[in-house]
Amino acid sequence: MFSRRQLISGVALTCTAAAIQRPTLGRADYRSTLGPTVTPVANGRTVEVALEAAERPQVFPCFGGRKLPVWTFQEGVPAPVIRLRLGETLVATLRNSLPRPGELVTIHWHGIRLPNAQDGVPYLVQPPVEPGGSYTYRFTPPDTGTYFFHTHCNSVEHFGRGLYGILIVEGDETAPCDHELVLAMKDWRIGDDGNFAPFYTSEGAAKSGTHGTVRSVNSAISPRYTVPSSADVRLRILNVDPTRIAQIGIEGAEAAVVAIDGVPCPPFALDTWRFGPATRLDVIVRTPADGGVATLTDYFSAQPVPLAVLASAGDARRTGGFDPAPLRSSIVPEPDIANATHMNFTFSSTATGASVAELASIDGFDVGSLCLSSQTFWAINKRSWVSKDHRNTGPPLAKLDRGKSYVFELENVTAQSHPIHIHGHTFKVLGSNKRKLPPHHADTVLVGPRERVDVAFVADNPGNWMFHCHILEHQESGMMGYLTVT
Ligand SMILES: [Cu+2]
Numbered sequence: 001m002f003s004r005r006q007l008i009s010g011v012a013l014t015c016t017a018a019a020i021q022r023p024t025l026g027r028a029d030y031r032s033t034l035g036p037t038v039t040p041v042a043n044g045r046t047v048e049v050a051l052e053a054a055e056r057p058q059v060f061p062c063f064g065g066r067k068l069p070v071w072t073f074q075e076g077v078p079a080p081v082i083r084l085r086l087g088e089t090l091v092a093t094l095r096n097s098l099p100r101p102g103e104l105v106t107i108h109w110h111g112i113r114l115p116n117a118q119d120g121v122p123y124l125v126q127p128p129v130e131p132g133g134s135y136t137y138r139f140t141p142p143d144t145g146t147y148f149f150h151t152h153c154n155s156v157e158h159f160g161r162g163l164y165g166i167l168i169v170e171g172d173e174t175a176p177c178d179h180e181l182v183l184a185m186k187d188w189r190i191g192d193d194g195n196f197a198p199f200y201t202s203e204g205a206a207k208s209g210t211h212g213t214v215r216s217v218n219s220a221i222s223p224r225y226t227v228p229s230s231a232d233v234r235l236r237i238l239n240v241d242p243t244r245i246a247q248i249g250i251e252g253a254e255a256a257v258v259a260i261d262g263v264p265c266p267p268f269a270l271d272t273w274r275f276g277p278a279t280r281l282d283v284i285v286r287t288p289a290d291g292g293v294a295t296l297t298d299y300f301s302a303q304p305v306p307l308a309v310l311a312s313a314g315d316a317r318r319t320g321g322f323d324p325a326p327l328r329s330s331i332v333p334e335p336d337i338a339n340a341t342h343m344n345f346t347f348s349s350t351a352t353g354a355s356v357a358e359l360a361s362i363d364g365f366d367v368g369s370l371c372l373s374s375q376t377f378w379a380i381n382k383r384s385w386v387s388k389d390h391r392n393t394g395p396p397l398a399k400l401d402r403g404k405s406y407v408f409e410l411e412n413v414t415a416q417s418h419p420i421h422i423h424g425h426t427f428k429v430l431g432s433n434k435r436k437l438p439p440h441h442a443d444t445v446l447v448g449p450r451e452r453v454d455v456a457f458v459a460d461n462p463g464n465w466m467f468h469c470h471i472l473e474h475q476e477s478g479m480m481g482y483l484t485v486t
Pocket residue numbers: 417418419469470471474475479
């Protein structure tokens with residue numbers, strides 16, 4: 001008989017095997033350059049959006065007919081999609097109409113290099129919005145790309161109940177695609193009684209997070225979208241789950257990655273991509289001929305999971321070979337690696353976290369019955385963030401000089417993966433001690449067990465910026481801090 005631990009490692013082996021054995025299609029010698037730089041020019045135009053955080057009980061397609069008390073920003077849709085053109089200013093008015101007394105809200109615009117005051121972190125940069133209150137965000141995004149937004153208060157529950165939205169800044173294409181889809185991947189945690197199950201558990205927080213029970217894309221199970229045939233379709237794929245790490249690929253069609261975390265990269269063939277929470281991937285797919293299907297698939301499980309199906313219909317749009325046009329180059333400043341200051345950040349578990357993880361791995365042991373003296377399981381450089389609501393911030397993890405280049409050595413000494421996110425900056429991923437990564441930029445990078453990933457950036461944005469794991473239970477149980485740029 002297998003122990004639970006053996007079974008878990010067996011699952012991991014199966015996943016790896018699934019990813020490796022998967023056949024790859026087509027060629028991979030796409031153009032290795034980017035298009036000309038696109039420089040934002042504020043054009044005076046504004047896009048005004050009203051976002052009202054409220055409970056709106058409804059039946060999303062993945063709920064199996066059940067009505068659940070979801071929390072959303074707008075009526076009628078699982079998640080609003082805000083679109084603006086580069087150069088336009090977003091004016092977003094947030095109203096807090098959540099039903100629970102004392103439930104606070106802010107909006108963090110994930111990945112946007114915006115002024116610190118608009119970053120939406122309670123206490124650190126703004127007072128949280130009380131029930132009945134409102135707050136207006138106003139900023140002009142400097143970069144194109146695929147982003148999302150979410151609250152930065154009680155995040156595990158807010159994500160769990162669906163309080164997030166998509167933000168797209170257009171203007172990066174050098175050649176138009178034939179069609180576009182936004183595909184937001186998120187699990188829902190529904191208990192046997194048909195209601196939401198607890199979003200935060202000590203067992204989950206001390207290990208890889210508390211997983212949802214129903215997988216979805218755009219709040220539907222394996223939704224099917226009709227797309228033009230033999231066409232180049234742009235997929236903006238987002239992982240908006242607070243926990244799930246996927247290994248995504250496209251089955252049945254040739255596909256190329258053109259941007260990671262919104263930042264354009266020279267196109268490269270998508271075999272599979274390790275896809276951590278809060279990360280995004282822009283992919284161009286050459287759809288099959290009329291009647292064919294291509295499937296966005298997650299290979300990081302014992303059996304590949306079909307996440308969304310693209311069904312081709314109609315006359316062929318293209319006849320030549322697949323040669324996806326690169327997007328325009330971004331204006332993210334290039335770090336001066338030779339003269340950069342190196343800083344090491346070690347992501348570790350606390351003594352409490354290590355013992356809870358150990359106990360949680362014993363079959364039948366209910367960690368919830370422990371009278372835990374501390375809910376702090378994780379640390380950055382041996383410091384745990386003690387207040388999940390950001391109230392008692394303490395000193396920053398590091399002070400950075402404005403305009404200087406830094407190399408952050410992100411060192412994970414735990415047995416879990418951690419998607420590490422830095423607010424207000426986009427970093428260049430330099431490399432990993434464990435895997436080969438294509439040259440790219442990101443705002444969130446997945447650091448695997450005992451992996452070290454080096455990233456570099458110019459600290460050009462003044463203010464206090466959160467620096468944390470985006471497995472939200474890890475964040476709320478200690479793996480969070482902030483940087484000060486002056
Ligand atoms: Cu983590």
